[in-house]
Amino acid sequence: MPDQLLFAIEVTLNGLMAGVLYALVALGFVLIFKASGIFNYAQGVMALFAALTLVGIMEGQVPFSHLINAIFGTDIHHFGWHVPALLAILMTMAVMVLFAWLVQRFIFRHLVNQEPIILFMATIGLAYFLEGVGDLMWGSDIKTLDIGLPQGASLWVEDNTAWLGGEGFFGFFIDRLDIAATIVAIILVAVLIAFSQYTKQGRALRAVADDHQAALSVGISLNFIWVLVWSIAGFVALVAGIMWGAKSGVQFSLSLIALKALPVLMLGGFTSIPGAIVGGLIIGVGEKLFEFFIGPMVGGATENWFAYVLALLFLVFRPQGLFGEKIIERV
């Protein structure tokens, strides 16, 4: 095969993997929007906060230590223990459940029946508040996240594909972290689908998503469902935070990964879990191929804006997104 074609295939494969990472972020948006009609601007910051909390717990960091030291004149920073990764993940999930309850109890419970734009504005406030709390709680320095995920090129893939090309082809590059992210994403989506199909809470969640009023009339607690869905979104944020944090260290720029999810949502629809996955894959492959073929002609760095161009193109033909529900309002 000509090397140029092989490189295009390699770019496509890596685009698919990148798309999975985008989809992981988009999933959190979809879950909350589907259940409550809220576009959660804070989803990226939730990923950051979850990852910060995970590292903080693993490292035995004292939360709010700067604040405590400033007020009481102490000099404490660490408890002196290290928590195993799995236990730390479980503890972080508990923190995200508590966060979901607090969000519901102190913000959205008071905003029931408000316009969507009000709810959206509330999530903007929540995002900045959470970022500040994360900073105060765990500090702004970059933290290394090591929970044993593999990183670096898969030598097996490289060795077994090198023969496809000539001397200038070294085999396909696939990052093992991306493979791990793909496996985790598949499991996550399967669990989410099973949860919504086969559990009582999952069916209640779908009922609320379909029709709030009808769900309330049959005795489903809206408060409980919203806490549940924010908890699940918190868990998805944790997974996304782990995957992205493993690449770059856990730092405040993690919150900006939400920008990568927006075109995915525009393309896949705000209400569809499969849409988030397929949208992520299309955006991932599309932006990488565009950068590969067209990028060098226009000075590169096309990925950020091209993802939005691609999403807009889809919107022109399918405003509700690939898998979104078509809303018909009769007047």
Add this chain to the structure above:
Amino acid sequence: MKLTTLTFAAAVAASPALADLVIPDLSYRTGPYAAGGIPFSDGYQDYFTLLNERDGGIGGVPVRVIECETGYNTEKGVECYEATKGEGALVYQPLSTGITYQLIPKATADGIPIHTLGYGRTSAANGAIFRNVFNYPANYWDAASVAVKYLMQENDGSIEGKDIALVYHNSAYGKEPIRTLEELSKKHGFNLNTLAVDHPGQEQKSQWLQIRRERPDYVLMWGWGVMNQVAIQEAANIRYPMENFIGNWWAGAEHDVTPAGMAANGYKSLNMNAVEDMPVFAEIQATVIDAGKNAGDGSNLGSVLYTRGMYAAMLTAEAIRKAQEIHGVDDITPQQMRDGMEALEITDARMEELGMPGVGPVFSVSCEDHGGSGKGLVQQWNAEAKTWEVLTDFIEPDEEIIAPLVKADSEAFAAENNITAGCS
């Protein structure tokens, strides 16, 4: 931010104006670039605190640092400037090329000097045109030239035919070295390939796949923030030889390499300041940190960017001393500060006396040259010891290439803005 700092700032804001030397610190302790902004600001502020605590200020006048959070955001940086200039600000250190570009016309009109230590508008080195802007001890074009000179040293004096890729932050900052590298590629016969990375740089797969395909002999990086950590991880992922990967001096701090762990071993970067233990650190520890008067949590003392912030503060303090000496007054004005900066002379003896021997190159500033010596050194990360090891002495930049570029760019600026060049 520490509560004590906030309390102090509030108390100072409420108190009547006293004779003091006002130094705004346009810092960023929040947002995606906070990891770089915090240690620099800590070093910058702690040094002034040391002078206040130990010497009662400079020339007997206390230094009042006003910290203003920019978040590395240009609009916020301009707001900080507008909010603090009325306090009697003597000099601004914006710590952002984007903010610097916006402040140059404003500060020039207001008669307040700007110091951009190793960043900002490179051609501001021409002091005959940029009367209020100083970018000593070195600038980006110097850095590009120092990197190429180092590669020449590594290749027995010739890099003809070598392929060099530049991975850069797609911003005013990241684009600064391109022109110089293009000129240097013509002079030395190497092939230059530029690869832009969009803000913030969390996703760089395409760029590193291209590097994997093309296998350049060397990769230079002009990165900042998360871009640095991701680039180093991606380079390790494609098994690019780390010893051939060289970042500029804003891509060579501890936090840039530690997330990649052992994979970052051997990564190189430029530096404009030395990274060794110095007597001044012990003084800061005892006088500032142990006394609880430090700007941050004290954990950054001695790190690359803390040292750079402290170095920037030292250069400012020395310029204040020079201004006091020239004008015979202790409580100087911004215009007098500018004169002090223009007459600044940094010698080995003076650095030794200040407890930071060899922290930077020896240089002097003049009206024609606001850029300093332009020298930089190369350091390498030892992942096992978690330390930077200095590989070279301070290397001189190639003035034959840089001087005409500075002249052409600054004269174009002068023509656009109706500025008459002159040193009288």
